[in-house]
Amino acid sequence: MSGELSNIIIWAENKPGVFFRILWLFRRKQFNIESATVGHSETPGISRFTITVYGHHEQITNMVKQVRKLVNVVKAESLQSEMLVLRELALMKVAVKNVREKSNILRVIEHFRGRCINMAKNSLIIEVTGDENKIDAFYENMKDFVMLEFVRTGRTALFK
Amino acid sequence: MKTRLKTGQKVQGAEIICECLLRAGVTAIFGYPGGANIPIYDALYKYPELRHVLVRHEQGAAHAAEGYAWVTGRPGVCFATSGPGATNLVTGLADAMLDSIPIVAITGQVPSSLLGTDAFQEADMLGVTLPVTKHNYLVTKTEDIASVFSEAFFLAVSGRPGPVLIDITKDAQVNYAQFQYKENNEHLKNRLKLTATKEELAEIADLLNNAERPLIVAGHGVLLSGDGKTLLSVAEKQDIPVTLTQLGLSTIPQNHPLYMGMPGMHGNVAANRAPLETDVLLAVGMRFHDRVTSKTSLYAPQAKIIHIDIDPSEIGKNIMPALGVVGDAKLVLKQLLPFLQQKKNPLWLKKFEVWKKEEKDKVFTKELESPKLKSAQVINEIARQTDFEATIVADVGQNQMYAARYYQYRKYNSHFTSGGLGTMGFALPAGMGAKLGDPAREVWITIGDGGIQMTLQELATIVQEKTEVKIALLNNNYLGMVRQWQELFYKGNYSEVQLKNPDFQKLCEGFGIKSLKAKNLRQAREAIGIARKTRGPFLIEFVVQAEENVFPMIPAGAGIGEMVVSKEELK
Numbered sequence A: 001m002s003g004e005l006s007n008i009i010i011w012a013e014n015k016p017g018v019f020f021r022i023l024w025l026f027r028r029k030q031f032n033i034e035s036a037t038v039g040h041s042e043t044p045g046i047s048r049f050t051i052t053v054y055g056h057h058e059q060i061t062n063m064v065k066q067v068r069k070l071v072n073v074v075k076a077e078s079l080q081s082e083m084l085v086l087r088e089l090a091l092m093k094v095a096v097k098n099v100r101e102k103s104n105i106l107r108v109i110e111h112f113r114g115r116c117i118n119m120a121k122n123s124l125i126i127e128v129t130g131d132e133n134k135i136d137a138f139y140e141n142m143k144d145f146v147m148l149e150f151v152r153t154g155r156t157a158l159f160k
Numbered sequence B: 001m002k003t004r005l006k007t008g009q010k011v012q013g014a015e016i017i018c019e020c021l022l023r024a025g026v027t028a029i030f031g032y033p034g035g036a037n038i039p040i041y042d043a044l045y046k047y048p049e050l051r052h053v054l055v056r057h058e059q060g061a062a063h064a065a066e067g068y069a070w071v072t073g074r075p076g077v078c079f080a081t082s083g084p085g086a087t088n089l090v091t092g093l094a095d096a097m098l099d100s101i102p103i104v105a106i107t108g109q110v111p112s113s114l115l116g117t118d119a120f121q122e123a124d125m126l127g128v129t130l131p132v133t134k135h136n137y138l139v140t141k142t143e144d145i146a147s148v149f150s151e152a153f154f155l156a157v158s159g160r161p162g163p164v165l166i167d168i169t170k171d172a173q174v175n176y177a178q179f180q181y182k183e184n185n186e187h188l189k190n191r192l193k194l195t196a197t198k199e200e201l202a203e204i205a206d207l208l209n210n211a212e213r214p215l216i217v218a219g220h221g222v223l224l225s226g227d228g229k230t231l232l233s234v235a236e237k238q239d240i241p242v243t244l245t246q247l248g249l250s251t252i253p254q255n256h257p258l259y260m261g262m263p264g265m266h267g268n269v270a271a272n273r274a275p276l277e278t279d280v281l282l283a284v285g286m287r288f289h290d291r292v293t294s295k296t297s298l299y300a301p302q303a304k305i306i307h308i309d310i311d312p313s314e315i316g317k318n319i320m321p322a323l324g325v326v327g328d329a330k331l332v333l334k335q336l337l338p339f340l341q342q343k344k345n346p347l348w349l350k351k352f353e354v355w356k357k358e359e360k361d362k363v364f365t366k367e368l369e370s371p372k373l374k375s376a377q378v379i380n381e382i383a384r385q386t387d388f389e390a391t392i393v394a395d396v397g398q399n400q401m402y403a404a405r406y407y408q409y410r411k412y413n414s415h416f417t418s419g420g421l422g423t424m425g426f427a428l429p430a431g432m433g434a435k436l437g438d439p440a441r442e443v444w445i446t447i448g449d450g451g452i453q454m455t456l457q458e459l460a461t462i463v464q465e466k467t468e469v470k471i472a473l474l475n476n477n478y479l480g481m482v483r484q485w486q487e488l489f490y491k492g493n494y495s496e497v498q499l500k501n502p503d504f505q506k507l508c509e510g511f512g513i514k515s516l517k518a519k520n521l522r523q524a525r526e527a528i529g530i531a532r533k534t535r536g537p538f539l540i541e542f543v544v545q546a547e548e549n550v551f552p553m554i555p556a557g558a559g560i561g562e563m564v565v566s567k568e569e570l571k
């Protein structure tokens, strides 16, 4: 689907199958999910989802109305990125050959305000948070090294 | 409210299920037993108030529940066992989903300890039915049964109605729990918007008060709101022509001067021409289905559209209205009445006379005066003899279009068919369910030779239950609707549409149903008279012209402006 990347935020009961119902509905309405994060919200028993999809304004509005029809969904909104604080978390494991390389890597980490959360003899695990651009840039800069594993969570968001 | 159990009484889950059904006002259940729901059938023994109808295939149970729901306005209930029993319900659930029919399906499931092990007759019904239900539940604990049932019955009818499935593991049916019944659906009730705001009403009124060529397109939602009179009052106040979608048929009597027909692919001329000229289109309880609008970009080009629907997701889904109002059709129209000025529209209404005459000359007269027996004549004759007051449960295909076009419904809520899903074989069980739901009705099932063979086994149920339905079998020895398309759009290549049918008279004899065969109009007249006088179910096989075509028709992919009124225009 074309259109801009849109944020759909959903509050739903934390019950078996609820995530499945939501994801299925996006598929049913022909959206490809770019990212989806879910976890507990400030209300006990209510999960909060941040889902990003490409779509035109009208398509997104209609999709939100569809989501609201799910019995387990308490609330759903689509929001422009400007109205949100958006963050992603990325984890990366890189191989470390020697001390010089290690210090080069640490310099990159420092630049992106990341943290080294695990240090083994031949590898490091790095944690970086930020918006997509920052994570993209971090990834680009790390291409000079030997990446062993990389994962990013996708957007999660709060209202400004 | 009838009750058998006391609060706090410790009983098996199966008994709680029956008690919940009793308290929900259920009077009939359509179902089929098996290993995973046998405890429910055992408990049913203690509940003589719950009449169980033993269908011959679970698809029949789901459609019968739909028929029951349609006439009673209450959820129809069906039972099936796990695995194949439950999957056999799927077509009926999908049908109810698309046509917004409230049904509650209760399926047995393997014991909770075996869930996910591919146990005998295990099918993941939550997964299978997710796309075809409004909501579904898997109940694994006896103490959850009562609250799930209360919520399920509420959901089935509330807002936009639909099917709800409750899958209950066998251990939950067998284990004991204290019976506790609480109707606790406020949180769901609060979500519904049923009425219009003052501002919305003022805006609707402003558009209508200033309209020159207003048009009403009303659908199933008006019937579901339980009131056609308010719609008519709105129409009469401003002399607005009313068209009714297929599922909205019988909302207002067709002999009313403001009734202008059914829009759509095989709809009436006036109802398809009017959207091209109207300046304000009031759409109520309908969803701009592709069969109604044809190509949306060419639909109602000059109109400001007002769309009233109870389902917020329908507003702007297929067509973006100038004004969308979420609410219950009856309530919003009632609110609207005092805002409307009295108006007359003689010039605009005159146009409809011209369009009606065109259809009469090019279609009706030819059909009704044909020397060979035509489906239109059969439906017309049933209409005449039943004073336009019978309930018609129509199947799918050409026969469905004839039932929609030629009966001239006058009784409120007297037409029922599978519109959204177009399920062949629907009418036989649905007609049975309708008759059982409201025995005072005269129910006629109209069905084709193809469709009847999809759920034929329910003839046995009809006999066993002594259901007094009359069946009009329109036999053209073809899958007529598909044949029509092949004739008109596929160079006349009749690919796999010819049916070598069984001897329907002998079949009826085998089932124990009285029947007659009619080959011409005189015989048809007589047979209808005899069927009506005969007690019990009755089937008439009408041998209709084999290659008749339904007209008018809007070709697939075209706009409503490209309606073809008669075959000659197609050349």
Ligand SMILES: Cc1ncc(C[n+]2csc(CCOP(=O)(O)OP(=O)(O)O)c2C)c(N)n1
Pocket: B396, B397, B398, B399, B400, B422, B423, B424, B447, B448, B449, B450, B451, B452, B454, B474, B476, B478, B479, B480, B481, B482
């Ligand atoms: C279950 C199902 N299968 C296939 C179709 C496609 N279909 C639509 S109309 C039709 C022909 C119906 O034939 P018949 O019941 O004899 O009615 P007729 O059109 O001849 O009146 C078919 C095959 C359908 N609607 N439903």
Ligand SMILES: [Mg+2]
Pocket: B448, B449, B450, B474, B475, B476, B477, B478, B479, B480
């Ligand atoms: Mg046929």
